[in-house]
Amino acid sequence: MRRSSGIIAQRVKNGVHPHITSSVGHNHKRALLRPLSAAGHCLNSGNPIHTCNSHHAPLRAHKPCDNSHHFQRQMRQYGSKMRVELEEQALPGMEAMQPYLRSCLTSDEASKNVGMDMEFAVSFLGTGGGAPGMHRNASCTALRLGGQTYLFDAAEGTSRQLEFSRIAPMSISKIFISHLHGDHVYGLPSAILSIVTSHKVTMSNPQEKAKHAIEHGQRPTLEIYGPPGLYNYITMVLTLSCGKINYLNVHVTELVGGKQEQGPMASRPKTRGRRNIFLSHYPEIGTPLVTRQYLERNADGVWVIDEPEPITSDLAKNGVSVGRQDGFHRLPNDVNLGVGRRLHIKAAELDHLTGVQTFGYTVEEQKPPGTIDVEKAKALGIEPSKKYGLLKCGISVPTDDGTGEVHPDQVIIKSFRPRKIAVLSDHRRVPTEMADLCRNADILVHEATLRKSDGLSKIKMRGHNTAFNAGVFARETGCKVVALNHFGGTSIGNEYVGTLVAEAREGNQRASQIIATHDFMEVYVPRGGYDFAGEEE
Numbered sequence: 001m002r003r004s005s006g007i008i009a010q011r012v013k014n015g016v017h018p019h020i021t022s023s024v025g026h027n028h029k030r031a032l033l034r035p036l037s038a039a040g041h042c043l044n045s046g047n048p049i050h051t052c053n054s055h056h057a058p059l060r061a062h063k064p065c066d067n068s069h070h071f072q073r074q075m076r077q078y079g080s081k082m083r084v085e086l087e088e089q090a091l092p093g094m095e096a097m098q099p100y101l102r103s104c105l106t107s108d109e110a111s112k113n114v115g116m117d118m119e120f121a122v123s124f125l126g127t128g129g130g131a132p133g134m135h136r137n138a139s140c141t142a143l144r145l146g147g148q149t150y151l152f153d154a155a156e157g158t159s160r161q162l163e164f165s166r167i168a169p170m171s172i173s174k175i176f177i178s179h180l181h182g183d184h185v186y187g188l189p190s191a192i193l194s195i196v197t198s199h200k201v202t203m204s205n206p207q208e209k210a211k212h213a214i215e216h217g218q219r220p221t222l223e224i225y226g227p228p229g230l231y232n233y234i235t236m237v238l239t240l241s242c243g244k245i246n247y248l249n250v251h252v253t254e255l256v257g258g259k260q261e262q263g264p265m266a267s268r269p270k271t272r273g274r275r276n277i278f279l280s281h282y283p284e285i286g287t288p289l290v291t292r293q294y295l296e297r298n299a300d301g302v303w304v305i306d307e308p309e310p311i312t313s314d315l316a317k318n319g320v321s322v323g324r325q326d327g328f329h330r331l332p333n334d335v336n337l338g339v340g341r342r343l344h345i346k347a348a349e350l351d352h353l354t355g356v357q358t359f360g361y362t363v364e365e366q367k368p369p370g371t372i373d374v375e376k377a378k379a380l381g382i383e384p385s386k387k388y389g390l391l392k393c394g395i396s397v398p399t400d401d402g403t404g405e406v407h408p409d410q411v412i413i414k415s416f417r418p419r420k421i422a423v424l425s426d427h428r429r430v431p432t433e434m435a436d437l438c439r440n441a442d443i444l445v446h447e448a449t450l451r452k453s454d455g456l457s458k459i460k461m462r463g464h465n466t467a468f469n470a471g472v473f474a475r476e477t478g479c480k481v482v483a484l485n486h487f488g489g490t491s492i493g494n495e496y497v498g499t500l501v502a503e504a505r506e507g508n509q510r511a512s513q514i515i516a517t518h519d520f521m522e523v524y525v526p527r528g529g530y531d532f533a534g535e536e537e
Contacts, residue, residue: 096532097481097513097523104142104165104522118146119335120365120419121524122443124517125161127485129426129449129464130183132157137519138183139486141423141445142167143363147338151175151191152361152423152445158187159194165520170198173339176347177226178425179358180233188224189237192250195222200247219289221249225305225347227357228254228261229278231292232285239285250290253305257297258349260357301433303359305345308332308366311393331389333366335527342366344418348434350427353463358427362437364420368527369393371414380406416528421445422479426486428463435477442529444479446470447486448516452503467500471507471514480530482508485517 094101104123121144128136138155142165149171151158162169172195178184199220224230231252238245261278297303311332332342344364352358369392374384377391381399390397396407422438423445424430430438438444449464459465467484474482482504487497497516504514513532515523 094513094515097515100524100526100530101515102522102524103520104167105520106164106166118144118524119527120145120421121522122421122445122483123165123167123522124483124485124519125158125165125167126153126155127487127517127519127521129447129486129488133489135489136487137161138186139178139425140187141485142172143421144171145341145343146335147171148173148341150363153178153184153425154186154188154191155183156186159190161519162191162194168198169194170202173220173222174345175222175224176359176361176423177224177230178350178360178423179227179352179356180229181356181426184425185230185233189234189241189243192222192224192234192238192245192248193243196245196248203247219247219249221251224250224252225255225295226252227258227278227359228256230254231290232277232280232282235285235287235290236282238287238290245287245289248289250287251293252290253293253295255297255303255347255359256294258357260349260355301348301431302437303347305347305361306342307344308342311366312395331369331393333368333393335365335368346437348437349431350424350434351429351431351463352426353428356463358425360422360424360427360430360434360437362420362422362441365418367393367418368416370408370412370416372411373413377406377411380404380410382406419525419527419529421525426464428459428465430473435473438473438477438479441477441479442525443481443483443523444470444474444477444512445483445485445517446473448484448500448504449486449488451500452506467504468507471504471509471512475508475511479512480532481513481515481523483515483517483523487516 104121104125123142123144124140125142126132126137126140128138130138132138132155137157137160139153140155140158140161141152143150143152144167149167151172151174154175154177159169169191172191175188175191177188224234231254234250234252237243295303295305309332331337334341343366345361347359347361350358350360369389372388372392374388377388378384381401381404382388382391382397383400385400387397391406391408391411394408394412396405398405420441421443422441424434424438424447426447426449447465448467448470450458450462450466452466452468454466459469464486470482470484473479484500484504487500501514501516508514513530
């Protein structure tokens with residue numbers, strides 16, 4: 001069962017307790033979260049406070065706590081007598097993105113996904129860099145695909161962030177790890193166990209067990225991708241912490257053949273010739289349901305993680321077994337296919353720090369089915385049937401009486417281009433292979449750890465990049481929206497974040513939409529992708 005309550009830690013001036021609990025507001029239809037400053041009142045004293053993430057929307061308390069001695073108990077239980085409403089505000093220039101921004105926090109209404117486009121939505125569970133702080137959790141981004149979810153990195157606190165969001169752990173089918181720095185992997189073992197528990201609870205319910213088996217199989221599979229050493233890290237932590245993996249197969253795929261795959265130990269002269277802990281096998285830490293496999297890099301410097309086969313007449317006629325229980329004939333590119341929906345997933349290396357192999361990822365859906373003019377199709381001799389699905393996918397079909405043939409361009413009234421997201425983790429430079437993968441992405445997730453004034457020397461030394469360079473890169477690769485994240489520990493306040501957004505716009509020269517992300521912001525991409533032509537910032 002998903003909890004509908006949430007907690008928002010807040011810092012209080014004048015010596016008041018630094019934490020406050022809250023219950024998530026009930027109205028999230030238009031809860032558009034953007035970089036803001038926020039203010040509220042202390043539960044027991046009424047003193048002014050500032051939210052620890054000053055980029056959240058303002059909070060309004062409706063029922064303050066009557067007695068201060070209840071405060072600690074209330075905080076421990078993560079319950080509250082308050083309700084929080086998220087108000088619409090935005091930095092100047094974000095008007096075009098307002099219809100696509102919302103909250104992914106849990107609420108009674110939002111948890112039902114009423115009226116929400118869930119086909120391709122990006123949820124930000126952690127937008128800070130380094131260790132989790134009062135203002136932001138560390139790196140974790142989710143791609144919600146209408147029945148399944150992909151996670152990109154899993155920092156410490158990811159499981160807790162999932163509890164406050166509408167993302168069910170059981171929906172997570174793939175996790176992509178950029179590199180093995182702690183602020184990107186320390187939450188991975190606990191996230192795996194949360195997914196195991198989620199499946200276990202569902203399979204223990206007789207009413208849900210049959211449905212679960214149809215959608216996920218007798219034992220569902222979680223796929224995890226990342227650099228060499230990822231398998232050893234996962235199994236070592238699970239073994240030493242006595243973590244049990246049951247009810248779930250975990251397949252760890254390490255991307256091999258890269259420039260930095262030996263890890264930092266191999267670059268140090270004193271350790272040359274020793275056993276490489278990233279690539280070695282340790283039978284004593286093996287876990288039966290956690291397997292290890294390797295994926296080689298292609299000649300073009302790209303790792304192809306998933307490449308769905310093109311939709312042909314035979315493939316479309318056969319449909320997909322997943323989802324047939326609802327009575328519909330599902331096509332392989334159906335956005336409602338759930339866990340059976342496959343997408344084009346690729347990876348390439350980023351230049352972060354010497355000895356730290358780092359990957360960026362792109363996910364692009366198959367070309368979605370078009371919209372058919374039913375009346376016109378009937379007039380041409382085709383009644384509603386599976387043939388409509390073939391026409392939507394661009395495949396010609398014979399008429400029902402077999403005397404003629406109908407072509408897609410005769411009945412398709414609207415077609416859609418595939419949606420695409422590119423997630424770039426920590427880096428000081430984007431190699432050509434990764435840049436090519438990012439071209440024409442609808443959303444580019446790019447770090448904004450440094451400011452333009454920090455200069456090239458600091459970029460090289462720290463292995464991080466600036467918001468200005470994010471804007472330049474998006475302009476050069478034709479990305480529609482730049483989502484700035486991985487903010488440093490000093491990236492607090494509307495003024496500072498506004499400066500980073502302004503720097504990104506300066507580098508972008510109005511070629512893309514620029515947004516500054518924060519925890520629990522969600523951005524959805526409409527079917528057919530973004531089209532800002534003719535819109536002014």
